[in-house]
Amino acid sequence: MIRIIFTLAMLIFASIVQAGERFITLASTTSTQNSGLYDYLLPIFTGETGIEVRVVAVGTGQAIKIARNGDADVLLVHHRPSEDAFVELGYGIERRDVMYNDFVIIGPQSDPAGVSKQTKARDGLAEIADNTALFISRGDESGTHKREKELWALSGIFPQSEWYREIGAGMGAALNMAASVDAYTLSDRGTWLSFGNKGNLALLLSGDDALFNPYGIILVNPALHPHAKTDMARRFSDWIVSDTAQKAIGAFTLHNMQLFCPNAHPMQNTDVICPSSKPRN
């Protein structure tokens, strides 16, 4: 009886453990994952190369930690200072620009703080603080959270009061909460566009240069992590900056809106309509 159970367990175990060796692990951000970009982009790469890409989508901060521990082969995130530090400290190699979109300030349609009248992100945030309107902060050291803190610093305000709520969760959770309590929050455009539970929320402020949100790809340093599948990871990195992939990124839309602008070779992409706020035909 016990022997039967054991054999059965081992069989099931074995059937799960066996898996293709031709895969790489990509540590990335929820913003790219939630937008559906990977579901669209990765099958193209896998089709061309036979390499499966397994995406672990977390906040930028955590993604960087995963890559630093060697638990991923390649990193695709959106916080330039952290990315540069990652390479400088020797954890990663060959950083490349891939694409960008922008951050947007989201809030209730009624906009009690009058954020939509502002054009600068820092002024928008200052209005929220002045009116002590509810603001939901990711509080999870993600790329968006880091950018949010930088924007508060620009506005000269240190947000620390009842109206400022750090929830320690992902973008979706922050938007869900903002929708249910009529609060403001900072989101990346991709997540906002693909978010399905907008409720009374609306996009109130965008277009400020300070809201520019570039994504970069970095290979995990094989000198530090010899097990890293650098060859396959580099093929992915090479591919994502190739014309094929860059065009595909530019062509990716959701609800008829372009979500990301390719910028691996900014000079060559002049025909792509960016910033991404404009509808495409």
Next chain:
Amino acid sequence: MTGLKLTDVSYSVDGTQLLHHINFAQDNKGINAILGPNGAGKSLLLSLIHGVIRPDMGLVTWDGVATHKNKHTRGFVFQTPIVLRRSVRANLAYPLKIIGKNSSAAIDDMLELSHLTALADQPAASLSGGEAQRMAIARALITRPTVLLLDEPCSNLDPASTKLIEAMIRTFVADSGSVYISTHDLAQAKRLADVVLFIEAGQLLEHKPAEDFFATPATPQARAYLSGDL
């Protein structure tokens, strides 16, 4: 050295001595009744004899072999029958399995002897008290032991059930088995016993043929017990 031998056996629990220096030897034959008032140590003595518990002092042997070995050469039956949560048939099969045997013929024989053939596939838990005790005796006998130990087997049963059980005991003895039975029921002791072991307050006071014991009890305690004053 055949049969049961107790040499200076004492037993205590939490510092209270419950059995005092018990010595006796008894051949493997007939029905031995262990008599004595409540709390005299009858059940304890049976457990020691079977080797379920070990004495603090002294030695219990069967045919010269320490008692905690070869337990399957004896069958043990409790006052309240303990049933395995299985069918009647599976209850009887269990002791055979322990000693690595499997004989459906033996099980069928035992079912018949205990008048349980019709109930063979019922859950043992659904049996009445008398049926369960019969099953317990059948289960104790299934490994063909030479000795049967019974701890007040009929104390909770009606006369009809008692009669069936006594019949099972007699059949076993007729088949050259020997029996140790503790009982409160003097009438039952008179019906069954060849030899009486009378204990009181943890001491073995009399050990003699049953007729002698009932006709001429030697100790005042035994006389008081038989007259219902102890």
Next chain:
Amino acid sequence: MTILGQAAELVLSADAELIGIVGLSLRVSLTATLIASLFAIPLGAALAIWQFPFRQILIVISTSLMALPPVVVGLIIYLLLSRAGPLGHYGILFTPTAMIIAQSVLIFPIVLALTREAILPLNRDYKNLLDAWDISPIQRLKTLIWDARFAVVTGLLAGFGRALAEVGAVIIVGGNIAGFTRVMTTTIALETSKGNLQLALALGIVLLSIAILINALIHWIGSFGRKYQVTR
């Protein structure tokens, strides 16, 4: 109400991806339950039957472990399996194997405690009888586990239910990788975070249906087992 309707529609039109997610959930949680049971059932039975050194400590520890939040289990397994951790060179972080390990750890104390609880009263019933036979410890263990099997299986299913329903451990050690380590609960978390509440709810309904099925099974097994129990 419309969300419920849409959810039902999604369940009924179960596509390959959904089936794959449900299948992986069941496979991971079932395997974890079997592995945990392999160790927890004999140990739980031993704890009920015998006195031995550190027994009380073991009982206290295992009971406390039942209160361990899945994320903590996930975190511990994550740190062990990470390339930077002691078991890193096996490279099983972000695989179903890692999820199975985490869930096994999570279920172990539950199956252990429930097995012990199932065997305790049975051992009280059986002890004298089994003592009267020359029975090896292994035979005793097997007998008690077998005769308490209905209650033991109930514990097993409780563990399975917990594994199937937890999200904290699998999302950390599995990474919620699409088509590879994405299970029902992590998909629900993901779809909720994407604001796709109806899809999240649809998966919740699937999960609920499985839970109902498991509980019906527990109930049925229990009533079957009672037949053999002494009621006196």
